[in-house]
């Protein structure tokens with residue numbers, strides 16, 4: 001299949017904002033995709049080469065890409081850079097450079113999707129000495145045979161800046177439409193395997209029946225089950241029917257561990273493979289997890305003096321580190337608090353009640369200094385739970401989780417089977433969708449950021465406020481650098497930004513307001529931290545804000 005067909009699809013997707021139309025375009029394309037490409041095409045459509053949980057990445061930056069295009073077209077690197085400054089869009093500039101190319105090489109071969117993908121794999125796998133040169137050569141070869149439009153999308157794929165507005169929900173619907181299968185079954189299979197390529201293949205070749213039989217697989221991350229807020233311990237206990245498991249809510253980063261014999265893979269909350277950044281945990285898990293094959297979940301916490309937890313950003317620093325990891329092992333010691341088990345030695349446990357899963361977890365793990373079980377109290381006594389809650393806070397933890405004893409594990413669901421209890425109003429994790437250039441000394445920096453919540457029904461991001469405080473000068477410089485490539489449109493001082501970056505925002509209150517389409521506005525929003533561990537679709541939703549609003553009003557009424 002020709003790559004030009006895919007380029008054509010990207011172009012059509014870019015030209016419409018209508019979700020139904022986009023879904024149809026993607027569905028038609030998938031329908032026409034041959035079986036052997038079905039595992040890779042959904043990801044290419046999403047603007048990715050590999051699923052997020054795949055450890056491979058291209059490792060190609062803007063500089064190398066420009067060099068490759070220069071090599072392929074004879075247009076100098078300087079000229080391409082100038083052009084990027086003019087167009088503000090590298091993809092566009094690559095297309096322009098390809099248009100200027102004097103002559104098509106005599107041996108030029110039309111690009112196929114297979115060739116593009118195989119080249120990407122080679123680029124991702126190039127390592128060690130001379131790898132930059134090899135990557136350059138592979139890329140230049142692709143651009144040599146690319147038509148301008150193809151070049152544009154190749155560049156965007158390589159840099160991860162595709163802007164076709166296709167997200168997970170749309171892909172799910174498109175797979176269902178393409179192969180005439182039920183969207184719920186596609187969703188279910190995806191929640192269990194996080195693999196659109198695999199799901200698309202099963203949908204096509206085995207239909208609804210095949211999808212319904214999809215099981216979790218060691219080595220493919222399961223979408224995490226999530227929690228809602230509770231106003232307090234008492235409310236939580238009531239909601240759970242009078243008796244519940246309370247656990248410490250550790251303030252770290254959630255991880256999902258897949259063990260298969262000697263192989264241990266650790267996924268972050270975003271289901272990215274973070275194994276390499278925490279080698280000491282891999283060893284500790286191998287020792288503690290007695291089962292041969294297992295999938296377990298827990299919260300990874302950075303421990304400070306006297307065993308007190310440090311803020312979750314420390315764990316994220318560990319995840320980010322690519323070099324001199326050993327030094328970080330010393331500087332930021334970690335502890336894993338396991339709280340769930342989804343699979344053990346051939347047995348799938350997600351439909352097993354939580355109380356039983358906990359037992360299985362206890363059996364599968366022998367605790368050590370680095371690997372522990374989340375501290376738990378099963379009770380029907382509100383005072384006892386309250387006491388546990390206060391002790392958790394005193395020890396420096398975030399609060400408690402309450403879990404229904406009879407609940408199954410619901411991948412990707414934020415239901416009422418798990419509730420979190422925290423002392424303050426919850427900070428929100430919101431997506432940056434716009435910004436404003438500063439003034440005077442800060443004219444070259446983006447200053448105030450329009451933040452939005454996710455609406456899973458429409459797949460859109462709906463603004464709820466503007467955040468201008470809480471940033472240091474360094475933060476603003478970093479955000480400007482990060483957001484510049486994501487600028488979609490500029491109008492005067494205002495810029496529209498592609499929803500990619502999630503930040504944690506604190507605020508005084510949620511207000512009802514006609515100012516935004518969401519109907520809500522944050523009062524005194526303030527930046528707290530960058531949430532690199534969350535994708536835009538994992539940001540807080542409009543429903544959640546509405547729930548928090550109701551909780552807030554209840555709190556107020558009580559006071």
Ligand SMILES: Nc1ncnc2c1ncn2[C@@H]1O[C@H](COP(=O)(O)OP(=O)(O)OP(=O)(O)O)[C@@H](O)[C@H]1O
Nearest residue numbers: 225226227247248249250253254299339374401420
């Ligand atoms: N004992 C525990 N059981 C379950 N989750 C826990 C536990 N301790 C800490 N956590 C963390 O709390 C989170 C549960 O809250 P929620 O489902 O709302 O996730 P979240 O959106 O990441 O929220 P938050 O920002 O509060 O961590 C889990 O994702 C996990 O990272």
